[in-house]
Amino acid sequence: MAIPGNLLSATTEQIDPNTSGWTTKLNCTIGLGVGGRTGGGGCLSVRSVAAGEMQARTVSSYPVTAGTTYYTFSDTAGGTSTAERIGIRWLNSSGTEISITWSVVTMSAWAGWHRVSVAGAAPAGATQAQVLLSSTETGANVSHFWENVYLGLPIRTTGNLLPFNTESTEVDASGWAAVVNASLSRQVPAISWAVDNYLAGGHTLAMTAVAAGNASVLAVDRPAVTPSVEYLAYAYLQPPVLTSQAWIELRYYDASGNQIAAQRSTLAPAATTGMYRQRASMVAPSNAATCSVAAGLDSASAGQVLRLETVAVTVAPKLQAGSLLPYADSSFEQGIAGWTVTSGVATIARTTPWGLAFFDGAYSLSVSSATATASTLRSVKAAGITAGLNYRAQVIVHSAAGSWSSVRTRVRWFDASNVDLGSSTGTSWVLPGSSWYALPSDAVAPAGATQAAVEVVVTASATSSVLQLDQATLWQVLPQTAVVARDSDGYIELTLRELLVDNLISVYRVGPDGTQTLVRGTGGLIDQQALTSDLLIVEDHEAPIGVPVYYHIETYTSPGVMSGTRSSSTVTLNLTDINTAWLKDPGNPQRNCLVVVQQAPDWKRPIEQASFVVRGRRNKVVLSGVRQGLEGDLAIWTRSDAERKALHLLLDSGNTLLWQAAPGMGVDDMYVAVGEVPEARVGRLAQEQWRAWTLPLTEEDMPITTGVNGSAGRTCQDVLTEFDTCADLLAVYATCEDLLLDRRG
Template identity: 50%
Template sequence: MAIPGNFLSPTTETIDPGTSGWTAKLNATLSLGSGGRTGGDGCLIVRSVAAGEVQARTVSQYPVTVGETYEAFADAAGATVPERIGIQWLDAAAAELSITWSPVTSAASASWHRIAVGGIAPLGAVTARVILSSMTPAAGNVVQFFENIYLGLPQRFAKNLLSFNAEQMLLDNSAWTVESNATLSRTVPVFSWSVNWYYSGGPMLTMTVTAAGNASVLCAERPSVVAGREYLAYGYINPPSSSSTVWSELRFYNAAGAQIQATRSTVAPPSTGAYRQIASAVAPAGAVTASIALGITGASAAQVVRFDGVVVKERTSATTNSLTNDNAVLFADSGFEQGVGAWATSSGVAALARSTPWGGQAYADSYSLTVTSSTATASVLRSGSYKVTAGVNWRVGAAFKRVGGGWTLTVGIRWFNASSTLISTTTSSSAALPSDGLWYTIQDDQAAPVGAVTAQLEFTLTATSASSTLQIDSVFLRQIKPQSEVTADDTTGSIDIVLRELTSGAPITLYRVTADGQRSLVRGSDGLIDQVPLVSDEFHVEDYEAPLGVAVYYQAEIRSTTTGMVVTYRRTSTATLAAGSRLLVWLKDPLEPQRNIRLMARDPLPTMTRDIEEGVNRVLGRRNSVILTGVRAGVTGELGVFTRTADEKAGLDWLLDPGHMIFIQASPASGWRDLYASVGAVPDAPDPDPDSGWDEWTLPLTEVDRPTGGQSGSADRLWNDIRVENATWGDVLRKYATWFDVLLNRPREGG
C-alpha cells in the first residue's frame, strides 16, 4: 500500500517492479535487489564504484512551494558504512540550489532501519528530489540497500498541538531546551520501525547527562489548552538501560506562565528500544497553556537518553487517532499507562498494580491493570467518579484476560446525585473468563436513573482458586444508544422495535415471545421476518399484531452468512400495549397499517359459532343416525361496531375498501381473543342511530389463517418521513407511481 501523500510514484517508493524511478548521482551503480519490506520483494541496491561518498537520486523532480516544510524518509540497510538522506532543491532551470541533509546514521547495520530529514524549501526552489547517500566506503563494490522511500508534506501525529519540528526534530532541536543537568543534540541510532509507521525514525533528540543525578529537557513551545478538558502528552523514549527510570511529564501553565500542575508517567523499559510513554491529566482551573518535559531520574554521568515522536494533544478516542473521545472514564483510569489511576479495592483481598514491563500485558497501548487474589474469594474494585447524563443508556465494560487461576466477574455502575448520594447500583450478569489467555471484552448496557449526575464503576471479581491473576485494560463508560429498544405506542396499537450493532448482510429471524414462551414471527416489509438479509447494521420494525395488555419481548436470531448457523441471539426488554376499555376494539389491516382504526363495539363479546360439515345417514331399523363429519371450521359470526364521527366512518370505510383480511383485537377483560378474519358483505353507509347520532355497523366475520404478506408503510407515517427519505420532489416522482404508494411507502420495483 502506497505511503499516504507520497510525491513519489509507487514504483519509485517501493522499487517494484524495478529501479526506473532512480539514477546514480555520484560514484554509484544501481540494480534491483530482493528482500524488500513493502508488499513486493524489490529494493534498491546502490553500489560504490570507488572509495568515497555514494549518491543516488530520483529521476523525477517534484514541485515544491518556497517556505513550505517537506519531509523525506527511507528504510536503509548496509553492513559496511552508515548512510544519510537529503532533499535536493532545484530552481526553474533544474539547477541545484542546495541539499538539506539528515545527520549520518550512528552506525552501519545490515538490519532495516529508518533515515529521515525535514527541510524548508529555500528561496528560488521550484522542484525537489530525494538523495540517498552511503558515507565514504573505503573502496568500490560496497553495497547499500534502500526502500520504502517518501517525499512530501510532513507526516504528523493527529491533533498534535506541537509543531512538526518539536514532534520529530527532523529540522533541528531548536524547539527544545535543557531544563537540568544535560546537553542536547540530534543523533540517528539504528532503530527498526514498522514499515507502515511514518511518525518516528531518523534523527532523535539526544540528551546527554552532565553529572550523576536527575536530568531533563523541556519543550519550549506552549500550545493553548482549555481548563476542564483532558489532555495526553507522550513521546518515544530510548533509555540507556532497562533499569533506567525515564519519564514523560504533562505540564500546565497559567496566564502568567507559571507552572500550576505536572503529571508524570514513568517507563518500565524491557530493554533499550524506543518506548512510547503516555501521561494524561485534566487541565486544571486557570490553565492556559501546556507543554511536555522528558527526563531521567538517578542517571550516571554521560548517560544518553533519546526522544522522538513527541505529542501534546486533547484526548481522542485512541492515543494516535483524531476521533473525538466518547469515553467518560479518564485515560489514567482506562488505560493504566501511568499507574492504577483512581481504582481501589473496596472489599476483598485483591491487590492492584500496573503491569510491567512496557508492552508485557496490554490490550491497547503499553500497560494494563494487574489484579491478584491470594485466596478463592470475591473482591470489589471501584473507580473514580465520572460525569453522566441521567435518563439515557450507558455502556460499561473493559477488556479482561485471565493469566492465572480462575475468575468470574460482573461489571456494574453506582449512580450518584448532585449531593454525591448513592441513588442505585446496576449490575450485569456474571461471566466466567476462559482460560486460554486471550483478551475478552465484557460489556453491559445500563440506564442512568433520574437524578444521576456522576457514576462510579464497580467490578466484582471472584477468584475461583488461590493465587489467581487477572489483567484489565481499556475500561469504558460511553453514552450509547442501546443494542435493542422496544417502545409501546398505544395511539397506534403497535410496538416499535429497534435492534442495533448487527451484521449487515446476515439473515435475521425475529420472534415475539409472551410470558408463557409462545413465539410468533414478527411481520416486516417482505413478509414474516424469517431469515431476512439485513441491509444495514440497524434493524427497525413496527409490530401491529402484538397482543393488548400482555407483556411481550422480542428475540432475534442472526445467522452466519457462510455456515447458516445462529451466531447471535438478541433478547429485548419487555413492552406492554395498554389493554384499554373492554368496549373498544382495534380493527387492523396487517398488510397496510395506515388503515387501522379503533372503534366502540356494540357487544364486547359477540356470539360466534364454529360450523362443521356433516352427513346424516339413517340406518333402517336403528334408532340413532350414523354421522360423518369434516374438520370443525374456525369461528363465524357478527361484530357490531359504532362510528361516532365522520372521520371514524370514513376510516372504517377505508379499512374495508381493499377487501383485505383484518386483525381484530380487544381488551382481554372483554373475553375476546385476537382474530384474523375475512369481512363479508357490509351495508354501505348505514343510517345513524336517531337517538345517538352514531352509525351502527354489522361486520360478518369468518376466521382465516394469519396472512403471510409484507407490511407496507406505517400507521404514523408523516410528510417529514418523505422529506427525510427523498432529497427532491423529482426523487419522489421517480420512486413512487401514485400518492397512495407514497403513503404506504411502496416504491416502484427497484426504486
Template identity: 50%
Template sequence: MAIPGNLLSDTTSTVDPNTSGWTPLLNCVLSKGTNGTATDGCLAVSSITSGEMRARTAASVAVVPGVEYATFADASGATVPERIGIRWLTAASAEISISWSLTVSSAAASWHRIAVADYAPEGAAYAQVVLSSTPAVGSVVSYYDNVYLGPPIKTVGNLLTAAAETSERASDWPFAAEANCAVSRTLPPVGWSAAAYSAGGHAATMTVSSNGDASFVITEAPVVTPGTEYIAYAYLNPPTSMATAWIELRFYDETDSELQVTRGVLDAPGTGWYRQRVSDFAPATAAYATVAFGLDGATAAQVLRVDRIALLARMPTREGDIVAYTDASYEQGVGSWTVVSGAATLARSSPWGTDGLDGSYCLEVSSATATTSVIRSARYPLGNVAPELDWTMEVGLKVAAGSWDIVRSIRWYDDEDTDLGDSSSVLAAVPTSGWWLFFGADGAPEGATQAAVEYTVTATSTSSVLRLDRVAMWPTVPLTEVIVNAGTASTTVKLRELPSNPISVWRVTRDGTRTLVRGATGLIDRQTLTSSVLIIEDYEAPLGVEVHYRSESRNSSGVVTAIRVTDWVTVPQPDRNFAWLKSPGSPQRNVQVLVSLAPDWTRPIPQTEHRVRGRRNAVVHSDVRGGQEGELVVWTRSDDERTRLNWLLDSGRVLLWQAAPGMGVEDTYVNVGQTTEGRTSRWAGEVWREWKLPLKQADMPVSLGVVGSAGRTWQDVLTENATWQRVLERYATWEDVFLNRPIGG
C-alpha cells in the same frame, strides 16, 4: 497501498514493477532489488568507485516556496550508512540547494527509516528526492524502498507540529534542555513498520551531563480546554532496562505558570523502543500544555532517545465513556482504583508489553488466599445525559493464574457524594484462557449524578491473578442510527459498539441489492477501525428509494463477529424537475439543478467492417457496446447556483447524476465533457443560465475517499500557521484550508 499525500508515483515509491522512477545522480548504477518493505521490489544503488554515490527521482514534483515538505524512505546497507535529501530546483530545473538529513549513526543491514523535512526555499519550483551513501570502494550496494515526498505526515489530531512529532526538520526544532543534559537530533537505524508513516528518521536525543536526574522539554505549548482529558505519548529508547525513563504532561495558565504535572514512567523490558502514555484532565485555569521527558538517577553520558511524540484530546473507544483514561487503561499506574475490602492487591502489569487490550499495560489483581475482595474506581460525573437512558459498562478480563468469579456493579452517588446503592450483575466465572469482554447495564436511580465502577472478585484458588483492561461506562444508546439530511440529499449513518475487526458497510435496497458505502479512504470494504463508533455521511444514497445500511465485522479468519442493520429511510426529492450533480470525493461541491432537457442516449460500439468480394453481407467484428452518452441541459437560476456548478465542474472528476424516481433515469456516474454556458435571454441583467453538459457514463469510483473526513481541525490550522495572515498567504479558498491544499501544492 499508496502512501497518502505522496507526490511520487507508486512505481517511484515502491520500485515496482521497475526502476523507471529513478536515475543516477553521482557515481552509481541502479537495479531492482527484492524483499522490499512496501512491496517485493526495492531500489539497489551500487557504487562505481569509492566516494559518495547519489540516486535521485527521475521526475520532479512541483513545490511552493515557504511551504514545508518531507521525504522519507526505508533503507538497508550493511556496509555504509545512508542519508536522504530534498533537492530544490528552479523553474529552469537548476539546483538551488539540497536539504539533507543527518547520516544514519551506523550502518545496518536491517531495514530502517531515513527522513528529513524542510521549507521550500525562495525561487524553488520543483523538488526531487536524493538518496546518498559514501562507500570506500566500488560495488557497494545500498537498498531503498517505500519512498515518500509530500506534506509532513503526522498523527491525526496531534496538537504538536510535525517537527515535534518526528524531529525531521532542523530549522526551529522545538526541543530544549531543561536539567543536566544536552539535547540534539540524531538518526539511529530503527526499524519501523512500512505503514508507520509518521515514524522513524531523526530522534530527539538527550545526553546526560553528570550523575543525577536529567530532563528536556518541547518548547511548543498548544492551546488546551479546561476540563478536557488529554493524552500524550512517545516512543522512548532508554539506555538500560533499569533506567527510570518517563514522559510528563504539563499544563500552564495564561501567565505561563505551571499548574499541573502528570508523569508516566516506562517499565522497560529492555533497551528497545517502547510507547509510553500519560493522561490527565486540564485544570480549571489551564490555557496551554506541553510534554517533557527525562531520566531519574541517570549516569553521566547516558542517552535517552524519543520519537513519534503526540499530544491529543482523548477520544474514548466507547461513545460517551465517562471513565478516565488512567483508570481505564492503566498506562501510568493503577489510577484511582482501590481495594474496598478483602485481601486482594492491585498493581500495574510489569514490564511494558506483558499484556493488555489497550496500550501496553493492564491492572493485575492478586489474591494469595481463596477469598472475596471488592475493588472500586473513582466517582465520575454522569453529565447531561437524559435520565431515561440506561448505562452500559464493559471490562476486559483475563485469568493469569488460578481461577476467578466476578460480579460487575455500578455504584451510584448524588451531588453530595451520598451512596445511593449499586446495581449488580449475577455472579459469573471468568474463563481461564485469553481475554474476555464482560458487559453489564442498568439505569441510574433518581438523584444520581455520579457513578463508580465496582467489581466483587472471588479467587477460587490460592495465589490467583486476574488482569483487567479497557474499562468503560457509557450511556446506552442504539447500536445503529441513520438520519436523513434532506437539504444535502444525504444520510448520516452511525454504527456503535463495533469490535476492532475490519468492517464492510453496504447500502441495501428493498430488492436486496447491496452497494458498498464510501468512506474517507474509498469504499468501506474490510476497513480497519480506530474506534468502536463509525460515522458515515452517505451522499450517494438514491433519491426517493427506501434503503437501509448493513455492516459486517470479520476477524482474520473471515468469520463475521458483528452485524449492524439500520432502519429503513428515504432521501426525499419532492420536485421531480430538479436533479442532483454530486462529486463522490468532494461532497461540499454537490449542487442541485433545474433540468431543462434530459439526454437522448447513444451507446457507441467499436466495429471493424470487412467487405468480402462477391458476398452480399459484410463481416463485422465488434467489441462490447459502450456506456451511455448524451447531453444533459440544465438551468441555473442565480449567480450563486452558477458559481456552485462551475465549482463542481472545475474538478474534472467523475460525477454522480441523480434524478427523481419516475423520470426514467437511474443514478449514473458520468464524465462531463466540454460544457456550454448560455444566457436564456438578451437582457444583460438576466441571471438564469442554460448549461449543456455532454455526459459519458463512467464506472463508480472505488478507491476515491471522501476528502476532508480524515480529521483536520482548526487546531491543525493553528498548529501549522503562526498567524491568520500566514493562512491568507498560503491558501486561495477556505476549502483549500479545510483540505490542506496550499497555493501551488
C-alpha cells in the same frame, strides 16, 4: 499502497517493478534488489564502484515552493556502512543545484531495514527538488539497499497540538530546551519501524545528562488548551539502560505562564533498550491556558542519553465512544489512576514491565489476591449521568495466574452531593480460559443519580491468583445501528456503534428487490476495510431517492473470516420538489448540487457498425459491436450566483457524476460524464442571476476505487498549530475546500 501525499510515483517510491525512477549520481551503479517490504518486494540496490561515498538520486525533479518545509524519508539496509544519510537536493528553474539539506548520519551499521529522514525549508530560488540517497562504503562492489521513499509535505500526527519539528526534530532541535542537567542534540539510531508507520522518522531528540543526577528537557511550545478537557501526551522513549527511570510529563500553565499542574508517567522498561511509547493524561484545570510536554531521566549517570521520537499532545481519546471515564482510569498507562479496593484482600498495581500484559496501550491493571476470597474494585466517579437512562459498564480482563470463580461487573450510583445510591445488580461472568474477555453489564440510572463508578467484584478460587484488567469504560447505551435520511442534503446517514477495532467491515445498501450494493467510504467501496474505531458513521450520498432501502453490515476477524452481521431499519430518502434533481460527485460530496430541471434528455444509444456491400447481393452485410449506453443533453437552470458557482465547482474536475431525479420522472439514477457545457442567460437584464445550462451526458459505470475525500480527522486545531494568521493560509490554499482537505498549492 502508496504513501499518502508522496510527490514520488509509486514505482519510484516502492522500486517496483523496476528502478526507472532512480539514477546514479556518484560512485555507484544501481539495480533491482530483492527482499523489499513494499509492493512486489523489490528494492533499490546501490553498489559502490570504489571505496568512499556513493550517491543515487531520483530521475525526476519535483516542484517545490521556496520557504515551504518539505520532508523526505526512506527505509534502508546495509550492514557495512555507518555513514548513510538522505538528503533533499534543491534546484532552481534551470536545474542548477542551489544546496542540499542532509540528514544526520546514522549512528551504527545494521543489516536490517531501518529509517533515515530529514526535513527542511526550500531555499530562496528553489523551484524543484530531488531525493538523494548516500552511503559511504569501505570498498568496491558493496551494496546498500533502499525502498519506501517519500518526498512531500511534513507528515505529522493529526490533532497534535505540537508543531511538526517539535514532534519529530526532523529540521532541528529548536523545539526543545534543556531544563536540568541536560544538553540537546539530534541522533539517528538504527531503528526498524513498521513499513507503514509514516509518523516515525530517522531523527530522534537526544537528551544527554551532563552530570550524575536528574536530567530533563521541555518542549518550548505552549499550545492553548480548554479547561476541563482531558489531554494525552505521549512519545517513544529509548532509555540508556534497563534500570533507567525514564519519564514523560504533561504540564499545564495559567495565562501568566506559571506551571499549575503536571502528570508524570514513568516508563517500566522491557527486556531491551528499544523505543517504547509512554503516555500521560490529565484533565486541564479550570485556570489552565496552555500546556507543554517534558521528558527526562531520574538518577542518571553522566553521559547517559534518553532519546525521544514522535512526541504529541492531543485531546485524550475515548476507548469506547461516549465513555464517561477519563483515559487514565480506562487505560492504566500511567498507574492505577482513581481505582481503589473498597473491600477484600486484593491489591492493585500497574503491570510491569512495559508490554507485559495489555489490551490497549502497553499496560493494564494487575489485581492480586493472596487468598481465595472476593474483593471489590471501584473506579473514579464519573459525572454526566442522567436518571432513567441506560448505561453500560464494561471491563476487559484475563486471568494471569491462579484461578477465578467469577468476575462481576456493575455500576455504583451517586447523587450530586456524592451520596451513595447503591449499586446495580450487575452481571457475573466465569472466565473460560486465559484469553482477554469483555465483560459488560447494563443498568438504568436511579432517580437522583448524577455520577457513577464502575465496580468489579472479583472472586479468586485459588491462592496467589492474578487478574489483569484493561479498557474500563462506562457509557450511555445507544442503538448499535441507526439510520436517518438527510433529505435537504440528499444523503442517508448510517451510524454503527460497538464495533471491534482492528476487525474488518463491509457495508451494503439493500434495495426492495434484495439487490446488494457496496456503500462508498474514504477508501473506496467499504468491502472488508479495517476498523480504526468502535464507532463508524457513513454518509451514503449515492442512496436512491424515493426508494426504501436498508443496510446490511458484515464484520470479519480477518479477510474472508466473517464474525458477525447486523442490519439497519428501512429508510427512504426523499426529494421535496420533483422539478429538481441532484448532481453529485461521489468522491467529493461537498460539491453536490441541487438544480432545477428544464428538460430531460432525449436519449440515443450509439453503436459501432461497419457495413459491407457484397457484389451480386441486394442487402449489405453489417457487423455491429455492443450497443453503448445512453447519451443525451440535460437542460437545467441555476437560480442564483451561488448555485452557478457551485455548479462550476462540481464540473471543474471532470469527474464521473451521479444524476438523481425524483421517482416517476422516467429516468433511473445514472453515473455520467459531462461534455462541453454551454452556460446561457435567461433574460436580457445584466442583473438576472438565472442561467440555462445544457449538460451533454454520457452514461458511465459506477466508479469502484474512488474514495470519499475527507480531512481524515483534520481539525481547526491542526490549522492553528501550523499557521499563525489567516493571511498565512491565503498563500498556501487556493480555496476553502483545499484548506479542508489539506491540498496545498
